[in-house]
Amino acid sequence: MIEARELTRRYGPTIAVDALSFDVRPGSVTGFLGPNGSGKSTTMRLILGLDRPDAGQARIGGRRYRELRWPLREVGALLEARAFHPGRSARGHLAALAAGNAIPRTRVDEVIDMVGLTGAAGRRAGKFSLGMGQRLGVAAALLGDPAVLLLDEPVNGLDPEGVRWIRDLLKSLAAQGRTVFVSSHLISEMALTAERLVVIGRGRLLADTTVAEMSAGSASLEDAFFRLTDTEVEYRGATS
Amino acid sequence: MSGTTDRYGLAQAARMEWIKLRSLRSTWWTLAVTAAGTVGIAVAVGRNSRDASADLVNNALAGVVPGLLLAGALGVLTMTGEYSSGTIRATLAVIPRRPLALMAKAVVFGVVTLIVGEAAAFTAFFAEAATLRHGIAAPTLGQPGVLRAVVLTGAAFCLIGLLGLGLGAIVRHSAAAVGVLVAGVYVIAQVIGFLAHGAAAYMPILILENSLSTTRPVDCGPSCPEFLSAWAGLGVLALYAAIALTAGGWLLAKRDA
Numbered sequence: 001m002i003e004a005r006e007l008t009r010r011y012g013p014t015i016a017v018d019a020l021s022f023d024v025r026p027g028s029v030t031g032f033l034g035p036n037g038s039g040k041s042t043t044m045r046l047i048l049g050l051d052r053p054d055a056g057q058a059r060i061g062g063r064r065y066r067e068l069r070w071p072l073r074e075v076g077a078l079l080e081a082r083a084f085h086p087g088r089s090a091r092g093h094l095a096a097l098a099a100g101n102a103i104p105r106t107r108v109d110e111v112i113d114m115v116g117l118t119g120a121a122g123r124r125a126g127k128f129s130l131g132m133g134q135r136l137g138v139a140a141a142l143l144g145d146p147a148v149l150l151l152d153e154p155v156n157g158l159d160p161e162g163v164r165w166i167r168d169l170l171k172s173l174a175a176q177g178r179t180v181f182v183s184s185h186l187i188s189e190m191a192l193t194a195e196r197l198v199v200i201g202r203g204r205l206l207a208d209t210t211v212a213e214m215s216a217g218s219a220s221l222e223d224a225f226f227r228l229t230d231t232e233v234e235y236r237g238a239t240s
Numbered sequence: 241m242s243g244t245t246d247r248y249g250l251a252q253a254a255r256m257e258w259i260k261l262r263s264l265r266s267t268w269w270t271l272a273v274t275a276a277g278t279v280g281i282a283v284a285v286g287r288n289s290r291d292a293s294a295d296l297v298n299n300a301l302a303g304v305v306p307g308l309l310l311a312g313a314l315g316v317l318t319m320t321g322e323y324s325s326g327t328i329r330a331t332l333a334v335i336p337r338r339p340l341a342l343m344a345k346a347v348v349f350g351v352v353t354l355i356v357g358e359a360a361a362f363t364a365f366f367a368e369a370a371t372l373r374h375g376i377a378a379p380t381l382g383q384p385g386v387l388r389a390v391v392l393t394g395a396a397f398c399l400i401g402l403l404g405l406g407l408g409a410i411v412r413h414s415a416a417a418v419g420v421l422v423a424g425v426y427v428i429a430q431v432i433g434f435l436a437h438g439a440a441a442y443m444p445i446l447i448l449e450n451s452l453s454t455t456r457p458v459d460c461g462p463s464c465p466e467f468l469s470a471w472a473g474l475g476v477l478a479l480y481a482a483i484a485l486t487a488g489g490w491l492l493a494k495r496d497a
Binding site: 045048049050051052065066068069070071072075077079080082083084085086087088089092093095096097099100101102140 | 246247248252253255256257258259260263264265266321322325326327329330331332333334335336337496497
């Protein structure tokens with residue numbers, strides 16, 4: 001369970017996240033939708049304690065992230081494609097993270113197998129393609145077998161097979177009773193993966209609903225999304 | 241081990257940092273070049289020594305001056321590499337108590353550079369002694385001040401390395417932090433050494449050359465500043481490293497990652 005309460009963060013004069021409150025419950029995939037620059041990544045960083053909120057707070061299982069006893073065993077996160085050193089092997093990277101939270105070494109090879117990097121685990125991760133880097137990030141998130149997962153744009157850079165793999169993985173993790181919170185700007189992908197949705201625009205909550213509810217009355221989830229975010233888009237190309 | 245503790249602590253954080261440090265090939269290359277350079281200069285000095293009355297120990301340890309730069313730069317990169325690669329986010333996800341994360345890095349990096357520094361200093365000392373010619377008698381570790389000079393010089397690798405680590409945490413960008421290190425330790429230190437004599441004794445490189453690696457007080461004439469004693473010099477270097485690490489730890493905890 002993730003709880004955001006009145007979460008607020010400014011960067012200079014811009015309000016990135018504006019009194020945002022929502023719950024993410026276990027047992028289903030919750031999609032986190034919003035246009036570019038709407039504050040999705042900032043919200044995730046605030047939940048993980050990487051950025052400090054100006055007001056409000058986020059709790060995971062009732063605790064703030066920095067109060068967790070073994071963070072990786074409680075929360076797994078994939079924030080950006082490349083959160084690893086290019087000179088280190090995938091195995092070295094994961095072994096270091098595992099040691100930091102006393103996770104057994106055998107788990108490292110388990111998650112490497114799980115994400116399909118077995119053949120590449122000893123190679124320097126700097127040589128990885130975007131998709132392989134994304135798989136390494138997913139492996140790091142799964143390392144501690146956590147009950148809560150946060151993934152920021154996990155399908156970025158993945159090929160169609162990888163996209164389907166992530167979709168099935170997220171659904172099966174949720175079916176095991178875990179809390180799965182996944183951001184995306186790909187509405188069609190979220191329509192296939194998520195059951196619940198948190199939609200934000202300009203840092204404010206626009207909807208906390210289910211995919212079925214939001215699509216009802218619109219031709220597609222995409223149409224419903226555009227109607228909802230129409231006035232909230234920060235960056236838009238000229239239409240001719 | 242995890243059965244007896246109910247929360248991650250320094251032991252787990254240090255284990256993580258040790259795996260991170262040793263799993264980068266650049267760590268071992270830099271340390272090897274540092275040690276080889278230090279020893280190589282000692283051999284060159286040994287073969288070309290003609291003055292038996294010189295401080296032969298101080299000469300043997302001359303190669304430490306460039307070697308320190310590499311130790312300091314490695315310290316910088318150990319921290320800034322986390323920022324340039326994005327690893328810092330993964331690190332802080334594992335160890336959200338940020339000062340603890342930096343402390344673990346300092347412990348691991350400090351121990352490694354102390355071992356490598358001592359090995360380099362002793363090897364340099366024996367290499368010079370073995371290559372002395374021109375009928376000059378080699379110094380031995382039993383002579384007054386010799387063991388102290390070699391041991392404290394080895395320790396300087398560790399302290400300059402930790403200074404670099406702290407600067408890396410403060411500045412966060414590799415090139416800028418290495419620049420600050422080189423300017424602070426080498427360039428500005430030498431300029432102040434020339435301009436303000438009273439302050440010269442507190443400059444890192446001059447501490448190394450005139451306080452740590454000497455067997456007897458340095459006397460460079462009437463305009464010579466009064467250099468610190470060996471142990472006071474070591475204390476001042478340790479203080480610099482401690483200030484940089486404390487400031488780095490404070491900023492790490494305060495800033496967004």
